[in-house]
Amino acid sequence: MADFLKYLTLPYLWQGAVIAVELLVGALAGGIIIGFFLALASTSRYILIRLPVQAYIYILRGTPVLLQLILLFNVLPEFGLRLSPFASAMLALMINETAFCAEIIRGGIASTDRNQRLAAQAFGFSMTAEMIHVVIPQALRTIMPTLGNEAVGLLKSTSLASVVGVNELTMRGQAIVSQNFLFIPVLVASGAIYMIMSSALAGAQWWLESRFNVDRKAARLKKRQAEREASEEPVAATPPLAKKYSANAADVLTVDALSVDYGNVRVLDALSISVRRGEVVVLLGRSGSGKSTLLKSILALNPFAGGSIKVENHVMGYRPDGRRLSTRLLPANRARSGIGIVFQHFALFDHMSALQNAMSIPRIVQRLPHPAAERKARRALRLVGLGDFENSFPHQLSGGQQQRVGIARALAAEPRILLFDEPTSALDPELVREVNQTIRDLSQTGITMIISTHDLAFAASVADRIVFLSKGKLVEEGGPDIIQNPRTPAFTEFLRHEKEEHGA
Numbered sequence: 310m311a312d313f314l315k316y317l318t319l320p321y322l323w324q325g326a327v328i329a330v331e332l333l334v335g336a337l338a339g340g341i342i343i344g345f346f347l348a349l350a351s352t353s354r355y356i357l358i359r360l361p362v363q364a365y366i367y368i369l370r371g372t373p374v375l376l377q378l379i380l381l382f383n384v385l386p387e388f389g390l391r392l393s394p395f396a397s398a399m400l401a402l403m404i405n406e407t408a409f410c411a412e413i414i415r416g417g418i419a420s421t422d423r424n425q426r427l428a429a430q431a432f433g434f435s436m437t438a439e440m441i442h443v444v445i446p447q448a449l450r451t452i453m454p455t456l457g458n459e460a461v462g463l464l465k466s467t468s469l470a471s472v473v474g475v476n477e478l479t480m481r482g483q484a485i486v487s488q489n490f491l492f493i494p495v496l497v498a499s500g501a502i503y504m505i506m507s508s509a510l511a512g513a514q515w516w517l518e519s520r521f522n523v524d525r526k527a528a529r530l531k532k533r534q535a536e537r538e539a540s541e542e543p544v545a546a547t548p549p550l551a552k553k554y555s556a557n558a559a560d561v562l563t564v565d566a567l568s569v570d571y572g573n574v575r576v577l578d579a580l581s582i583s584v585r586r587g588e589v590v591v592l593l594g595r596s597g598s599g600k601s602t603l604l605k606s607i608l609a610l611n612p613f614a615g616g617s618i619k620v621e622n623h624v625m626g627y628r629p630d631g632r633r634l635s636t637r638l639l640p641a642n643r644a645r646s647g648i649g650i651v652f653q654h655f656a657l658f659d660h661m662s663a664l665q666n667a668m669s670i671p672r673i674v675q676r677l678p679h680p681a682a683e684r685k686a687r688r689a690l691r692l693v694g695l696g697d698f699e700n701s702f703p704h705q706l707s708g709g710q711q712q713r714v715g716i717a718r719a720l721a722a723e724p725r726i727l728l729f730d731e732p733t734s735a736l737d738p739e740l741v742r743e744v745n746q747t748i749r750d751l752s753q754t755g756i757t758m759i760i761s762t763h764d765l766a767f768a769a770s771v772a773d774r775i776v777f778l779s780k781g782k783l784v785e786e787g788g789p790d791i792i793q794n795p796r797t798p799a800f801t802e803f804l805r806h807e808k809e810e811h812g813a
């Protein structure tokens with residue numbers, strides 16, 4: 310025991326441990342940074358980028374790190390590059406780590422919620438903003454445990470550096486043993502030092518995981534709110550009601566002969582609709598008739614086979630010469646359109662509180678200063694009756710409340726037009742009423758709205774105009790009374806079917 314303690318506290322061994330930590334930190338940091346870009350490249354649309362990266366990862370994962378280390382140490386001098394044993398070991402470990410980190414990060418990115426990414430794109434987040442604010446925070450939560458394991462494995466792999474002459478912990482232990490033959494106390498002490506280091510890594514992992522834990526975040530935010538509330542002025546409850554829709558109002562949205570194809574299938578067929586400022590248009594149609602596709606097209610989320618969409622004079626998704634905007638330019642085009650959207654499955658950013666969700670567009674897309682964005686977000690949350698829930702995270706809210714946060718998120722950006730894609734169809738029946746009422750209240754504020762729904766009673770109660778789509782074509786339109794008095798056989802049949810199906 311005395312021998313064990315003597316070697317456990319021996320500075321010579323701890324100096325070896327410091328070298329192991331340096332190798333670990335260097336190789337892991339390089340591995341994560343380069344691995345991130347490799348992860349993106351390995352999923353690139355372009356085969357010339359994707360294939361070489363996939364081959365690189367395949368080879369590095371398939372060969373022992375010891376072999377790579379010896380190879381690198383002996384091959385680099387052939388090219389006139391003479392590195393110290395420490396630098397060679399660091400480089401070899403880092404190169405190996407890039408492949409493993411790339412795969413871990415790719416898995417994390419693939420696990421992020423597609424709906425949240427679609428929401429970010431719809432609101433005009435740039436690709437970088439989508440990465441930083443939506444993808445990375447979610448991916449980090451998924452990859453943290455695997456990355457922790459990887460770090461511990463790498464710590465142990467640093468002992469391989471001894472084969473090229475790096476005098477790290479394992480080599481130092483062996484050097485002592487070769488002189489005094491006290492195998493057990495020396496090697497157990499070396500093992501204990503590795504255990505202390507891996508425990509520190511486990512502690513760091515635990516701390517990081519708890520930083521990203523949304524329940525803990527919620528508790529921290531609530532505490533801060535309590536401290537802040539005493540000193541703050543109350544936010545104005547709701548904005549004043551604007552003028553209600555007038556039939557003489559100017560057009561704010563013009564969809565002109567829009568056609569959209571998915572593969573060989575024509576989903577929207579030369580569809581034309583104009584929407585006036587302040588008007589509430591409800592889209593009705595069977596499942597698959599093209600309602601969601603129309604809403605996505607209004608946000609230029611899919612290419613058009615023909616036709617155009619304008620928001621006042623702003624052309625969506627295309628250049629004046631008719632060519633589709635590049636992926637790099639589309640986000641700004643969407644952001645400038647002033648269109649907001651509320652999704653069927655809410656698509657809230659689940660690592661953000663209700664307030665942070667509502668602040669996301671003013672902050673990230675409109676780049677407003679924090680206080681101004683916060684004011685707008687608070688006002689929007691109060692408008693949908695969720696002023697007391699600003700520090701709740703999506704998983705702490707009911708479906709109806711989540712959808713109202715979704716509405717607040719869109720409203721906080723003060724949109725010119727608000728789109729609703731079947732806002733209540735993912736909700737339990739008892740929660741539908743609260744969301745419908747929120748939308749009805751909004752319809753009285755003068756915001757232009759386009760709502761896709763299967764709820765006929767709600768449609769009749771909120772619409773200034775009903776538009777009925779069938780097989781991607783506009784078949785019938787008119788005031789809410791057309792639900793009682795349809796003119797076309799297709800709409801009559803649709804209404805009969807919906808009433809039978811939903812008892813509407």
Ligand SMILES: Nc1ncnc2c1ncn2[C@@H]1O[C@H](COP(=O)(O)OP(=O)(O)OP(=O)(O)O)[C@@H](O)[C@H]1O
Binds near residue numbers: 602731
């Ligand atoms: N990304 C896609 N790829 C291929 N086909 C698609 C895609 N999205 C939608 N479709 C098809 O396009 C058609 C119109 O779909 P869309 O979602 O616009 O209909 P919808 O009227 O909104 O239906 P619902 O009321 O069920 O939401 C459907 O036949 C659908 O299967």
